[in-house]
Amino acid sequence: MLKKFPYKTPLLVGLGSGLTVLAFSGILALNPQAWEWIEQNTPLRVTNQESLAQEKSQPSQVMELLNLSPEQREGKLQEIASGNQISLDRSRARYILASDFLDNYEGGKALRLLQGLDKQYPDLAPYILVKQGRAYELTNDKGKAQEIWKSVLEGYPNSPSSAQALYYLGKYDSQYQERAIAEFPKHPSTHAIIQEKLKNNPNQPELLLFLLKNDSLESGNNSIRDRLVKEFPQQLTPADWQLIAEGYWNSSLYEKAALAYLKAPPTAERAYRMARDLQLRDKKNEAIAAYKQLAGQFPTDPLTASGLLHLARLVPPGESIGYLDLVTKKFPEKAPQALLRKGELLEKQNKDQAASQ
Numbered sequence: 001m002l003k004k005f006p007y008k009t010p011l012l013v014g015l016g017s018g019l020t021v022l023a024f025s026g027i028l029a030l031n032p033q034a035w036e037w038i039e040q041n042t043p044l045r046v047t048n049q050e051s052l053a054q055e056k057s058q059p060s061q062v063m064e065l066l067n068l069s070p071e072q073r074e075g076k077l078q079e080i081a082s083g084n085q086i087s088l089d090r091s092r093a094r095y096i097l098a099s100d101f102l103d104n105y106e107g108g109k110a111l112r113l114l115q116g117l118d119k120q121y122p123d124l125a126p127y128i129l130v131k132q133g134r135a136y137e138l139t140n141d142k143g144k145a146q147e148i149w150k151s152v153l154e155g156y157p158n159s160p161s162s163a164q165a166l167y168y169l170g171k172y173d174s175q176y177q178e179r180a181i182a183e184f185p186k187h188p189s190t191h192a193i194i195q196e197k198l199k200n201n202p203n204q205p206e207l208l209l210f211l212l213k214n215d216s217l218e219s220g221n222n223s224i225r226d227r228l229v230k231e232f233p234q235q236l237t238p239a240d241w242q243l244i245a246e247g248y249w250n251s252s253l254y255e256k257a258a259l260a261y262l263k264a265p266p267t268a269e270r271a272y273r274m275a276r277d278l279q280l281r282d283k284k285n286e287a288i289a290a291y292k293q294l295a296g297q298f299p300t301d302p303l304t305a306s307g308l309l310h311l312a313r314l315v316p317p318g319e320s321i322g323y324l325d326l327v328t329k330k331f332p333e334k335a336p337q338a339l340l341r342k343g344e345l346l347e348k349q350n351k352d353q354a355a356s357q
Contacts, residue, residue: 062092070100091121107138126152126161163187185214205232238265268301288314305331317345
């Protein structure tokens, strides 16, 4: 039995305001840039641009159905999809219905809706063709499926739809998998290929690193970092350690980040974050020493200004004012913060002196 595509293909549906709806497993998100991106990057074959533009500005019955489950919206979508008059909403309804049918492995039903739809709904032509290929595959016409996917690669080489086509073609010829990895490293379809490779052979640290470098959604990446640190430390380069450390830091796992930074290249960011980790873990003396080291090694780096401001809160008031004056002198952009803190210290000193008299 054919495996279900592990990443839900987004439903991309044009809205009048220039938005696009992306639906992943029933979860809807509005992406204001996606529709514009598709129109700019997809070679369109539109027979009536003016009519299409007018329809996009009209209210859409289909859009109102997208929050419903496939079962709840099927009847109304079928009604819209079976209309005799060609319209943008009819095309949208057919696209969504076909996507729902494909998710249920109903290739024949999907194929009837998708036939010719790429001409009627040109904004999504390459995505429609990918789905046509999948529908043919589900009806066991694998030759026709591969022919259509290859036509997507030829006609829309820079479209994200080509990454999906490469994923499907890769099931028949592994060279297409390598193309996906090389040409679309950040696409979820490519990540699905990597995950399948790791499932067959988990001991491939280079593929784990690939996911860290290219998975912008950061889905499950801390478990990948943990594996690399625990199982493959000797195979990691200083740059790899920096990548791992940055990911831990952005996930607020500061102690893990600090340990990884120990093996990363010496940078101001590394020095600052290691000092900050010590401060957050209430290791005051170690943090003071680390902030001083940051200032000594990277005296002009903007992060040093932040480090000095933190340092000023860890040392006695007299020493603190010296660091605040240094910030004011060398880092004008941080001067307001330094001056405010200095004013607070001086005010407290004056109150303490007055109270002691």
